[in-house]
Amino acid sequence: MKMRRSWILKNSIALVGLVVSLCCLFVILISVLRLPEVSRRKGLMGPYRSFKSRKVSKDEAIGKLGEMMIEMLPEDLAFTVFVPSEKAFEQVLRLRANDSLVAEKKNDTYAVVSRILGFSAVPRVLSSTTVPSDKEVSYDSLSGFPLFISKDADGRLVVNRIRSQRMDLMRGEIVVHIMNGVIMDADFEQSVYNEED
Template sequence: MGRIYTLKNSVAFVGLLVSVCCIFVVMLSLLRLPDVSLGGNRAMMGPYKTFSNRKEVVAGDEKLGKYGEMMVQMLPDDLAFTVFVPSERAFERDLGLRSAAADDDDNSSRRNDTYAVVSRVLGFSAVPRALHSSVVAPGDEVSYDSLSGLTLFVSKDSEGTLVVNRIPAERVDIRRKAILVHVMDGVIMDAEFEQSVQPDLDDTTD
């Protein structure tokens, strides 16, 4: 009887020890849980957001220029988007926007106009899915609707260069967290918007 009693006490002690260890592990894992992200709330609010509350994310040396970074920062970085960002040269050539002048511009009205132009370009250039440059083979063509509803025709030329609405890419597959960026040698836009920015282009050549 003494041995049976001792055995029962040993089993009870081991069971208690296992229970205490399990509780300790659970508490430790709870203490290590990361902070809850606001990404879900941003997704409920829609794809656009102001860029003033966003930290700039630069992947290595793959800088996108002043307005290219501005475009990317308008999107939530935890959702899959593809953005066909104009190069700095394309912003200046096709829209009359100079990155150097943007830092020195103290005119709030002009800053608002610039923000409106860049956000319109984003609507034409962003697709709510990840589109790697490998999604289309040379000679093939696929189409996707941008955020503004403009149809984007994506293909590759005979040399394997990514082309979107007849505009070739300069650099492809640049990562900004969940966002995929392709830098284009031109601005993707519809005919109406292109006509609306023509007077600004004339003013910059005077």
């Protein structure tokens, strides 16, 4: 019996040593065999990066609530966000940057804006040049809400029957389109209008 315990003990120690050695070897291999860096030069990212990008200054059409919305996303990942205009935030959601961002209302405003972000952000680059003129395309938003995107006769993007005001604004890897309305599902829309009554 004593001999059997020492055999199990010796083999257990050997097994632990083998597992630790394999883990160390795996870590060394991963650190040595890193993936190559991808160039961001024009033309090397495929057809999805063919549009001209420009930086958006803080004073352009995005507005404070739109800025809040965009800041919720990581800047280094590709997203497309259909941001409501300042007028749409005010008319549809009754949010005004001046009084909705004060300390006592900021948490409620953040909750509403983050919910709207879930309905109106797509985890891919969708510039006005990548949307075909002759047909409607469909993508799921971050929350799984379907977005039906097309172009009108003027070349403006139309998302779920809401027309764009400004298109193809860039914020890092994020494409921003300013919309003349708010993209949301029927349940959230109903809750917005119920609060008004």
